[in-house]
Amino acid sequence: MKKLFLLCLMVAVCCLSFSYKKVLAHPLDFTVLQLGCHSAGSTMESVPHILVIGGIQGDEPGGFSAAALLGTHYEFKNGYVTIIPNLNFFSIVNRNRGSFGDMNRKFAKISRNDPDYRAVRRVQELIRSPEVDLILNLHDGSGFYSPIYVNEMQNPKRWGNSVIIDQEEFKDIPFGNLGEIGRRVVAKVNENLLEKGHSYHLKNTETAKGDKEMEKSLTWFALGQGKPAFGIEATKNVNTPGRVYYHLHAIEAFFEEAGIEFSRDFSLTIEGIGEALNTDIYLGFMDDRLILPLDDIKTSQIGVFPMRKNYGVKGNSPILTALAEKNMMQVYYGNNRLTNFKVEWLECDTSLESMEIEIDGNVYDAKFGDMLFAEEYVKILPQKGYRLNAIGAVVGNGPRGDESGIKIYKKDFQKRFSLDKKGNQYRLEVYCGAKYTGTFVLNYVQELPENPVYSPLE
Ligand SMILES: [Zn+2]
Numbered sequence: 468m469k470k471l472f473l474l475c476l477m478v479a480v481c482c483l484s485f486s487y488k489k490v491l492a493h494p495l496d497f498t499v500l501q502l503g504c505h506s507a508g509s510t511m512e513s514v515p516h517i518l519v520i521g522g523i524q525g526d527e528p529g530g531f532s533a534a535a536l537l538g539t540h541y542e543f544k545n546g547y548v549t550i551i552p553n554l555n556f557f558s559i560v561n562r563n564r565g566s567f568g569d570m571n572r573k574f575a576k577i578s579r580n581d582p583d584y585r586a587v588r589r590v591q592e593l594i595r596s597p598e599v600d601l602i603l604n605l606h607d608g609s610g611f612y613s614p615i616y617v618n619e620m621q622n623p624k625r626w627g628n629s630v631i632i633d634q635e636e637f638k639d640i641p642f643g644n645l646g647e648i649g650r651r652v653v654a655k656v657n658e659n660l661l662e663k664g665h666s667y668h669l670k671n672t673e674t675a676k677g678d679k680e681m682e683k684s685l686t687w688f689a690l691g692q693g694k695p696a697f698g699i700e701a702t703k704n705v706n707t708p709g710r711v712y713y714h715l716h717a718i719e720a721f722f723e724e725a726g727i728e729f730s731r732d733f734s735l736t737i738e739g740i741g742e743a744l745n746t747d748i749y750l751g752f753m754d755d756r757l758i759l760p761l762d763d764i765k766t767s768q769i770g771v772f773p774m775r776k777n778y779g780v781k782g783n784s785p786i787l788t789a790l791a792e793k794n795m796m797q798v799y800y801g802n803n804r805l806t807n808f809k810v811e812w813l814e815c816d817t818s819l820e821s822m823e824i825e826i827d828g829n830v831y832d833a834k835f836g837d838m839l840f841a842e843e844y845v846k847i848l849p850q851k852g853y854r855l856n857a858i859g860a861v862v863g864n865g866p867r868g869d870e871s872g873i874k875i876y877k878k879d880f881q882k883r884f885s886l887d888k889k890g891n892q893y894r895l896e897v898y899c900g901a902k903y904t905g906t907f908v909l910n911y912v913q914e915l916p917e918n919p920v921y922s923p924l925e
Contacts, residue, residue, distance in 0.1 A: 495556040497522075497586060498785040499593065500538040503547035503727070515641075515725040516547040516598045519718065520590065521605045522786075523571050523685060525558025528802050529701040529710020530605030532744060535786045535801075536711065536733075537718065540743050546727030549599065552785045554590060555583070559786065560799040571604075572680065574688035594689050594696075601642045601696070602689045603721060607710050608700035612670050620704070621664070627702030628667045628713060629653075633674040633687050642695040646671065648724055649697060655720035661709060661737075665702065667717070697721070708740040715740075749923040750782040750789060750798060753815060755836035756905035758923055759798070761787075763887040764806045770858065770884065772796070772808050773896065773903035775815040783924055816902035823848040824907070825874075826919045833920045835897070835905025840912050840919040844874040847895065853904060858894040859884020877911040 505514040521534025534552035541548075553559055558566045567582045577587050594602060608626025616622040630649045637643035649669040656667040674681040681687055689696035699717045701710035715735055722729050733743040751758040753775055774796065780789045786801040791810060798805045821834045825846040839845055847855045848871065855871040860879045862870055875895075882890040891911045897904040 494780050494788045494790055495560065497551055497554050497556055497589070498538075500550045500552070500785065501547060502538070502541065502550070503543035504545075505547075506545060509545075511547065512598060514546045515727055516549070516600050517721065517725055517727065518549045518551070518593060518599045518602045519605065520551045520554055520603065520685065522551075522553045522555050522559050523604060524564045524569065524606065525555050525560075525566070526562055526564050526802065527605075527607035527703075528707045529607040529703075529714055530699075531559060531786055532707055532801060533701075533711045533714035533718065534605055535784050536715070536731075536740070536743055538785055539783065540733055541729055541731045543722075544728040546722075546725060547598070548722075548727065548729075549593065551590060551593070554586060556786075556788070557582075559801060560788065560790070560804075562802040571685055572683040574685050575683045590685070591688065594685075594694055595692050599694060601721070601725060602686070602694055603718060604685050604696065604698050605714055605718075606698055606700045607703050609703050611665065611702055611704070612668050612700070613666075614668060614670075626670070626700045627704060628656075628665055629670040629700045630667065630717065631670050631672060631686070631698030631700060633672055633681060633690055633696075635671060637690060637693075637695055640693060640695060642725070645695060645697065648721075651724065652697075652717055652720040655723075656713060656716045659716050661705065661712065665705075665713075667713075670700075708737045708744065711740045711744070712737060747923070748782070748784055748787065748800065750780060750787050751836060751924050752778050752780060752789070753905075754779065755781065755834075755924055756815070756903075758836040758838070758906075758908065759886065760838065760892060760908060760910075760923070761798070761800065761805055763889055763892075764798075765886065765888055766804075766806055769806055769808045769886055770894075771811055773813045773898075774810045775903070776812060781924065813901070813903045816899035816904045818899060819850070819853065819897075819904055822850060822853075822897065822907075824920070827915060829919075831920045833907060834922060835907065836922065836924070837907055838921045838923060839895075839907050839909045840916050840921070841909065842912060842915050844876045845895070845909055846874045847871040847897075847907075852899055854898045856896045856898065857909075858896060860893070875909075 522531035538550040555570050573587050610620040610625035611627045612625045612629035613621045632645040635646040653667045672681045674687050686696035701713040733739040748761045789798045797807045824833045826841045827843045854869040857870045859881045862873050862879050880893050886892040893909045895907040
């Protein structure tokens with residue numbers, strides 16, 4: 468992720484790049500990311516603009532994980548890509564198709580009292596926006612669609628590994644030759660199959676001929692607004708990285724069709740996808756006064772954390788969030804509950820943003836939320852009015868004492884207090900009287916990185 472942010476800085480002059488400056492209004496609101504740019508000689512309206520939607524059904528992690536990577540690990544030129552990675556976020560964290568019924572059957576009509584009402588209306592508005600030229604709706608489908616019956620897993624009733632259109636063409640609009648585009652995309656994906664039996668096919672639902680179910684879908688709604696739309700289905704018969712692999716191959720083929728140039732910072736292989744999905748993931752709370760590193764987080768309860776009521780979450784992936792239930796906080800990454808912790812609801816003190824910290828002999832200025840890396844020890848330089856609690860360390864003068872001004876070594880920590888499974892990451896919490904000020908996460912490492920203080924969400 469670090470590399471990505473550097474890249475963004477370099478191209479920010481012209482390109483809209485991923486950044487998560489905004490705290491979510493509600494931890495389960497869907498995210499809208501707009502990336503891309505146009506060259507000096509053109510306008511935003513004159514370049515292609517694709518809307519990609521993931522997570523309309525909560526139990527299809529291939530689609531929403533692919534969309535999340537698209538929003539965080541890609542850059543685009545000569546066009547725009549708007550990404551909604553987590554449309555049905557409530558169902559994603561609950562790992563079901565639709566907590567309030569199938570959202571993809573609510574686009575013809577929806578009751579105002581339906582809990583999905585706001586999400587459906589918001590996405591319909593985006594579909595209608597004049598600058599959007601083409602819409603892709605990502606799904607994970609069962610088995611393998613095949614126009615002829617091959618076997619139980621591979622036949623016309625299956626959906627997996629297909630590109631879906633509602634009709635062969637939609638006259639007089641750009642990208643209206645749905646069938647032709649779909650067949651070219653299918654051919655491109657078929658050059659990259661993981662296994663021989665995984666062939667993609669084009670599936671035409673011929674919705675206008677009376678498919679009552681498809682008439683309620685997002686793609687049919689889009690066509691009704693004059694917007695070409697495709698469904699993309701990856702097979703549920705492979706694991707999440709495999710599904711993401713197929714989704715991204717298909718989506719990149721659509722970008723090529725549209726003439727949108729793109730680059731990504733990982734290799735499109737199962738290994739590359741696994742790494743992009745599972746490394747450098749961080750979730751911040753309380754304006755980043757606490758940032759949790761999640762790559763190796765313990766799945767069991769990781770302790771008691773001070774938290775203010777309006778805790779505001781912000782992660783570096785749009786499918787990360789945290790939900791408080793009474794005195795417990797649950798941390799989610801897509802369909803997975805990563806960890807949980809107890810919460811002590813406290814007032815927050817915002818009188819201090821950073822502290823001077825000595826790490827292995829050198830002094831650094833670190834903002835709350837920063838990761839600190841040490842080979843040997845860390846010492847928070849004492850500051851009048853503030854108190855350090857190194858969680859799980861046996862140093863200083865008891866649990867309520869101030870542990871600033873003391874060198875804290877890895878051996879001082881009891882491993883059961885570590886955040887990570889390996890036992891290298893610990894919390895340094897700072898308080899101002901009874902109020903909570905902020906946390907540094909300390910990482911004991913074999914070799915000190917070039918910069919031992921790192922702000923992961925900037
Ligand atoms: Zn689906």
